[in-house]
Structure formats: C-alpha cells, structure tokens
Amino acid sequence: MHAPTITGGPALTQSKTPGEIVAGPISQEWAARKSKAVSAAVGTTMPVYTAAAGGGVVVDVDGNSFIDLGSGIAVTSIGNSAPAVVDAVTRQVEAFTHTCFMITPYSGYVEVAELLNRITPGDFEKRSALFNSGAEGIENAVKIARAYTGRQAVVAFDHAYHGRTNLTMALTAKNQPYKSGFGPFAPEVYRAPLSYPFRDGGLSGPDAARRAIDHIEKQVGVENLAAILIEPIQGEGGFIVPAEGFLPTLVDWARENGVVFIADEVQTGFARTGALFASEHEGIEPDLIVTAKGIAGGLPLAAVTGRAEIMDSPQPGGLGGTYGGNPIACAAALASFRTIEDEGLVARAASLGERIVERLRGIQSTDSRIGEVRGRGAMVALELVKAGTTEPDAALAKAIASYAHRNGVILLTCGTYGNIIRLLPPLVIDEALLDEGLSILADGLAKN
Ligand code: PLZ
16 A cells, blocks of 8 residues: 655644644644635644645654544545546646647547446436536536526435535535535526435335425426435435435436436445445436546546436536646546546445444444444444434534544545534555554544
C-alpha cells in the first residue's frame, strides 16, 4: 500500500477548551493565516494542515500522522495519490492540460463516457455528460429530466443532501449550515418522506414507498413531476439505508408514470458499498445516475449517465461548461477504475465492511447508546442515542469524533440530528491500521 513515511511530530494535546485539539506549531501558523485569508464560512473538521497522504494515513505539516477513516468524504477510495492515477495524470499534464471539450474535444472524455455507460446498472443504451462537482452533476440531471418530460417539479426526500448550489440547496433537506440565510431557493422542489428503518417504527420498504407516493400524488401530481431524486443510501443525512423494497417500489411507480428516476450515487458510487453502485444491492436500474467523488481518485469530476433517449433530449449545446470533463480528471478516472478492478476493491469494500460491522456490533452489545450500526460495504455508521432510547445524542457523537481527532484518527460525523459517526476508510487501508482506528473509536465511546 502506498503509505507515506511517518516521521512522528509533536504530540497532539488537549487544549484548555475541553474537546479541542492543539495542532503543531506549523499547522497553527497556517490556521492563523487561514483566518485572515479564507472566508470564515469555510470550516475545517481538523486544525492540522496536510503534507502527504496515502494508504490510509494522512501526515500533517508538523509530522503527526492520522489514520484516515474519512477518505476526504468518500473520495479517495483507491487511496491517496494511487500510483496509476499519478502516472496517468502526469502523462496527461505533459500532453495538454485543457482545450475545452466543447472546442477541440479529446479521447479521454469519450472513454470515460463509454466506461460509465458500460459499468452503471441497466442493460440499455446510455449516454453520459461530464461536469466538475457532485452538485453540478445533480443540477444537470434535473435539467435533463425537465427537458425530457416537459414537466418542472422535482421530488427529493427527507434527510437528503445534494449540494450547496442554489438548486441543490433547495433539494438538500437540512437547514443548518447548508441553507440558512441563503434563500430564496429554486422553485418546484418538493419533499417526500423517506424510509428510515431505525426511526419509522418498522414500516416496510414497500409501505414507506407507498406513503411517499401518496404524498407526491396528492401534493405535487404526476402530471407536473419531472423527476424523483434519491440517494440509494443517504450520506450526509445519516447513512440511512432504506428498508428493502422501498427503492424498487419507487422505481416501478416512476416508470409507470413517465417520471425520471435519478439516483444520486455521488457518495455511494465506485465500489464504496461493496458493489460498484449502491443501486445494485436492490437490483434497481435508475433512468439517470449522478456520480462524482470516488470517480477520479481525488480529481474533480462528475457525471450524469443514463438512458440515451433521456440524455439526448436537451437541445444541442444545452449542456456543457468550460471545465466539465477536464482531460486531467478524465485520465485520473480511467486509471482509478483500472485500480478498482486490478485491486479487487469492490470485494475489499465488502470485506472491510464486514470487519467494521462485526467490531461495532460487539461494542453495541454492551453499550445501549449505540442505537444502530448500519451501512453497506465500507460505508458504515453508528447512530448514537441517549442510552436505551431513540433520542439522538449529538453531543456524544461530537465528543467521540473529537477524542478520535486528538488520538490520531480522522473520523467524521453526519446526520440531520448530528448524532451519527460515519466510517469511510480508503478501500486500500491496511487491516491492522483499520483495527487501530476502530480501537480508538471504542476508547472514545468508553471514555465519554
Ligand atoms: N450528493 C450524495 O454526498 C457531497 C459534501 C460536504 P459536491 N457530500 C459532501 C459538504 O459539507 O459540502 C454530495 C453528496 C451527495 C451530492 C453531493 C455534492 O457533491 O462535489 O460537494 O458538489
């Protein structure tokens, strides 16, 4: 595995403010410069500045090393600076950096489109279009669905996260910090209830879908509805895996009613869940799939892939952008997918996931503050509650994350109620390193 050299720097210590970590002197200097140079609205989870990363380790500028259980929010699934990506990017940088695909096109873009059309679920003719970020991909999927159907309304779900641009803020559920003060939001966005097994009293998947469909039919009306948009496993909203049958029931209903079904696989895509795409776990074939994050080994790239007749429906010139499908990002995407195949990372995600879940369920058996351990593959979460209840405990999640940070583990939280600890290790992480990270998480639980 491609781990950087660990030099060992000044130990991270507890500050006078409980729960905070004190970074080393060089990181502190950068933090001081950040506060004068960068908008205060751009936050950071950790106060340490990165010098190198790889093989599940991030090393900071003071020489401290951290076990990476976040992959830069599910991006560096194949590891940081994966050798195949470094090679491909280097070769591409030397050949040309940018021409704009809309001016003089290049083969990498077409190859990425061919790849996506081949590997995404659904044995039908497909087309793809490339963009820069997950949010931009979602925006374009909605544009395409509206052009195809001639309808305007879009349904997103409770707890959804789709991005921070104007339309995707409207699609995102959570007010703080994503939406507050940033309105007015894009119109014709409606919200439907999700299947959330831990919190909806054991409602079956098909019943939860019928509840959502009833809501949509009464409050929106299919004749107005262009698309329903859903993350097959919700990410920022709390790693919520809907009950079995929820997604297939929604897909069937969408198909019967001429509604475009869009899967947001920005966080779940590219091997993360122990399948190339999370849609595969329930055998659904979305009309459009949006991908980003894990697609290109850390370079910014996003895609919309789907049925040819839908993707071809907007007017020529209707989709595009200066940088969409940048040649360097495309080279990285092709190399990244080769790495997923060559290193068997779909299977690795599944086996890492089993290892994590087994460990966490063991802890749960003696700790009733762990309401649920859930996820698929190497996308696993702990939902933390007040002991023996379902009342969310965000303070505990924060305390555990902070304990992990102080003890050298990059650990992320999420969830509408802020009470979820989520694990997204790089799929190439060494098992011993993963176990060490999980032990620190266990200590964090024991000590808080
Ligand atoms: N759809 C499902 O998870 C990005 C964002 C974190 P961009 N998630 C991490 C933050 O605080 O900004 C995401 C996602 C899903 C869309 C997006 C948006 O992707 O590449 O961040 O635009």
